[in-house]
Amino acid sequence: MSILTRPILEINLDNIVKNYKLLHSISPKAIAAAVVKDDAYGIGAEKVAAKLYSVGCHNFFVAHGIEGEKIRPFVGNSDIFVLQGIGEDSLESFKKAKLTPVIANPQQFEFWKNNKIKGVKPLIQIETGLNRLGFREEELEELSEDDKKEFSIVLSHLACGDEKEHFMNEHQLLRFNELKERFFPKLKATLSASDGTFLGESFQKDMVRLGAAMYGINTAPYRTNQMLPCIKIVAPVLDIAKLKKGDFVGYSVTYRAATDRKIAIVSIGYGDGIPRSLSNKGKVFFNVNNKIQEARILGRISMDNIICDVTDVENLQVGDMAEIINDFYTLDDIGRDAGTIGYEILSRIGKNPRFIRNYIG
């Protein structure tokens, strides 16, 4: 028996590389850029970027200047594109790490013209239907010929790339082609993140921006996931106890035992990024003597602990590991059960320093 207290986050960098290569193989004519924003969706941008750089990736996307600065030492002279653009609060990062802003409106462009960085040609984001960031048509019309020469690549982003037959895909593609042809006929183009990459060559353009799928999320949920899982989370059983008929469990006593049960207290909670919405709803798994057994979560998830029903889990001991996310209960599965998406789960779980982090590869 081991006495353990800390949850463990295992990150499989080898699988991230395999996913990157698979995605590149379905978009062979495009540059395969890696999206490592939000600390590589929470799992460690330096590690992920360094690994991808070592296998030939030389184009990286981050959200904020400070994120670009953080990965610069690990990616040589790669291009680092910053999706939220440039501003007074990020200019130093751009200068220090030679980052490339994605300019999304006339005001940011004005700022850029007053704060150019030698050798850097920004991208321009254009709006094609998502109604998030990007120059609108009337703003593009205001750009002078000299203005247009400032940019290197035209970027836009799909709203419904994860639904193969959604009318928005064709709508945005046509709109993108039309605006690009009219305003930037000679520039390179990037329209698709992971999801759009699966929509075929017309969506892949000169560069695809690989994020979620690279981390194992199914961004083409209309078919079986082709991506390898990259994340595993386990946490130790702190205690095993009996629950008598009529006993309550957890805050606000939202679970009451109708029969005698056996429970395990697992050392992980919403403070570690496990969604509290899985209270009385989620499940964890135990692999005891090579038999996988499911244990449902009882009562409210608390900040540091989950309580689960192990009445039918044989031979369980204190110190055994509960599996929270594994190869058969993935980010997509826990996201669905929690009423959200794998992206949000992934982005949360990587952020608590009390995880023991194990990188594979």
Added chain:
Amino acid sequence: MSILTRPILEINLDNIVKNYKLLHSISPKAIAAAVVKDDAYGIGAEKVAAKLYSVGCHNFFVAHGIEGEKIRPFVGNSDIFVLQGIGEDSLESFKKAKLTPVIANPQQFEFWKNNKIKGVKPLIQIETGLNRLGFREEELEELSEDDKKEFSIVLSHLACGDEKEHFMNEHQLLRFNELKERFFPKLKATLSASDGTFLGESFQKDMVRLGAAMYGINTAPYRTNQMLPCIKIVAPVLDIAKLKKGDFVGYSVTYRAATDRKIAIVSIGYGDGIPRSLSNKGKVFFNVNNKIQEARILGRISMDNIICDVTDVENLQVGDMAEIINDFYTLDDIGRDAGTIGYEILSRIGKNPRFIRNYIG
């Protein structure tokens, strides 16, 4: 006009101190310990612990050994109690930082007896109704007289302390008194976190463990919050755009404009801890020319951005700040709107390093 890209997290340490003192004033006979687990619920355990130590707090609770190790340099010789207990994966932290484990079961106690730290007397947690961590009655009966002398303080935890009239409060109090009297008549006792502190002297015992309320959360929601807010989150407007009747917004086009609207794209998203469940439901605020104006969130919240309806917000400019959490839309409010509690919100938002952090006090 400013061009800005980064969200800002403002943490008011002075208000945390005021809350700490107010809570202590309603439990004057008890030691007021501060709970700074989970990096002080995500807002910076070193800063919070150092500040509280400077005003006379000498007892701190963390969840994990590694969290105790992190605050040790900032709290002198204070007692640091570790709620998840001790194990092989945390022993080094305990030795290095002279931490005090809260022992919750016979297995951990066995481990402790084989790995004692000189000058440290552990706490013992006993189970009184929450059915989470703690020695059960039959386990207490197995302790020898020598075993019992190992401990310094008896600890338990309330399930429903935030509901003044809940039957569980009295039930747990009686159970606690009974078990303590029977097994540890001479030891000091701690039963209550913030919520129990409001239940009166019989719940305060020798020590109260102040966490959530200290950070401004209303742990006594049956009456108006007496705590001062300690958290403010703002994020800059990256862009302002027109939405024509019929236009869609965001991923999966879950919002469609029925009339012409004006939108703002704000540089904060679920990657920063804003719950994605606020999609099409939450709101942000603008303070333009000293007039507070509400703007509802349109469409899905994405990892880095929120889109909101600013049709009626006058004089808004790119670079203005959207207020996400402020003095009148608090952690409790956003928690309720997101279908969870302020604790989970707080624990999430502090974890992204791309926030600019401003500490007051």
